[in-house]
Amino acid sequence: MAEAVRIYPPKPDKVYLFGTCLVDSFSPQTGLDAIALLEHHGIEVVFPQAQTCCGQPAYNSGYDGEARAVARSQMDLFPASWPIVILSGSCGGMMRKHYPALFDHAPEVVAFAERVFEFTEFLRHVVQPTFSDQGAATRVTLHTSCAGRRELGIHEHGLALLDQLQQVQLVPHDYQEECCGFGGTFSVKHADVSAAMAEDKTRNLVGAGVDEFVSTDWGCMLNLNTTLEYAQQPLRGRHLISFLAERIGVTQPLGKADSEKLFAEVAR
């Protein structure tokens, strides 16, 4: 359940970034845009290279021991007292709500969880930016992950941030609060039920008549984008962070040549 009241710290000089495993592998651009947005607002971003995954996949699948071991290894990577900004409502919920439970509410874990902020929450309440929209007129709708919505209440943050963009028309879609059907291993273990949910969700997104949809969770978006692709629908979703970064003109697209060169390096 969403927390009642959270006291927000003043804007810090430095933050840690937790990119999440899905951003790392499926959308590095989201991570770069997050950094660009934070730097644009005068915040230095520290990205511990040893980070991997928050452990949620194991936790949700009922492998507590594995989840705990992964959680412990991640917590060790953020020793300074800076806020930890995380690029997913779902992983944010894992760190804020489930880490403490996994460790019997040990004080140091509770203190760690206190420092965790989902990106849009951090942006809205700690950075408190004023955007000037530089994009062309467009219509978008927001999909919020269930963990983000119900564990952290972040749908409010996304809406508030988008509301600042003068040229963006925010369109609601039917059954907004209903799950997209992802749910991690649920989408494979109960693929038919999951697909039926994704089908309904994409139909409602398409029905909103928007140019694109945005979300704060790559888990939902992988599910929805691949369902849309399968159904040969042109609509796609992208991370709210990338959308914001583009609208205010701070995005730094990963160049194709650049990434190919680097890719050769990494593969070596």
Added chain:
Amino acid sequence: MKQQPEAFHPNSTAALADPVLRSNFRGAMEFLRNKRRTAFAGVNTEEGDFAALSRRGEAIKQRCLQQLPELLEQLEQNCTRNGIQVHWAETSQQANEIIESLIRARNGRKAVKGKSMVTEEIGLNEYLGDRGVDCIESDMGEFIVQLAGETPSHIIMPAIHKDAGQIASLFENNLEDTPYTEDVDQLIGIGRQQLRERFQHADVGITGVNFAVAETGTLCLVENEGNGRMCTTVPPLHIAVTGIEKVVAQLSDVPPLLSLLTRSATGQKITTYFNMISSPRKPGEQDGPEEVHLVLLDNGRSQAFADEELRKTLQCIRCGACMNHCPVYTRIGGHAYGTTYPGPIGKIVSPHLLGLDATKDLPTASSLCGACEEVCPVRIPIPKLLQRLRVESNHAGTAEGIVRGAGSGRKPLEALVWKAWAWACRHPAIYHRGASLAAHGRKLFRFLPSRWKTQRTMPQPAQITLHAALKNRQRRSATPCPQEKIS
């Protein structure tokens, strides 16, 4: 009822392919959600809003559960003092035997039943039917379901899976001199007529209980049709059957729970009938049953009770709100679960009633979206309990599994994969090497065999990982870049 949760996979797939069923459920759930929303929107400030009310409901149920053994004893004492005879049943079989012997003792042949999920749980109709006692359902929804030879698909609205046309044909084909009509009022009229006669000739009335008050020895029954009132007053013998978790300490615990129950279930401030049964007919009284019995059923509940976390399962007041809001239930309906209690509550309670071996597909059949927890009037953390049952099923936690059938869902290969995955997550060099390889071979992803692909394409990793991109930036840039500064 024949329980077959083992068939959840084929049953849910079949249900998804049935457009009539899907539209019946979608429409009905929509209707119930709206009713509930309106009911709580109208709650006055003196009582508080839903959040405050549900906190209160949770506190009451938790307090009562904390003293469950004592309260049950107190309930027995006070019921006995009132002339209500109390019986204890550890299993469904025992409960059925007790009920049969009570009916036999009075040479009963005809029973009328009020809506009761516990009697569905123990399979009472079938048990009595096999032994020559005719058991007729008197709740309209239950009556329809019984006529169709089915089981309830919802704990509050047993026949919600049927539309008016289906009910019209059912009546036309199974009841004498009944023309086809889709007029709902007429259909209800037809049902009522049938039931009137049954009440007049019944030897025994059987009902459930919503709240059993320990302090006073009172059985509370919530209903809308008056059939519960008939069952508990017209026949000479009344047998109430309930799970042990329905006991509350005092009469003052009832109104807050009742208000939460009716608003959550049907969006009503109060139901048409609220029955309080405190004794059989007393000398000199004109009506009421000559004997009243209470059968208290365990059937796996004490197993949930024994664990502090799983005990929360027993807070349930059976309002059905969790199923009305569940995206899985909304799409597959109640029968696919193959259990008496479907939906989110069914997933967390059935493993205790039937064992995890039979029900291991239920706790995994959830995206853990949390819609159920959000509306639960007694704040049961359903997603957390589902996660816990997954641990029990894998037997992968530190604690030994305590649920019957724990470990039955364990798949050695799956367990190994998670172990390896967790190991890689703790060894960043290996993990990132793997992520880079995945990026390298991203075009091959679409050839991966997976059930994911039934109605989706396979997602492709990006060309490089965020880690690699940032390393690159760090390497080539003179200005400080995001990097690891703490060793």
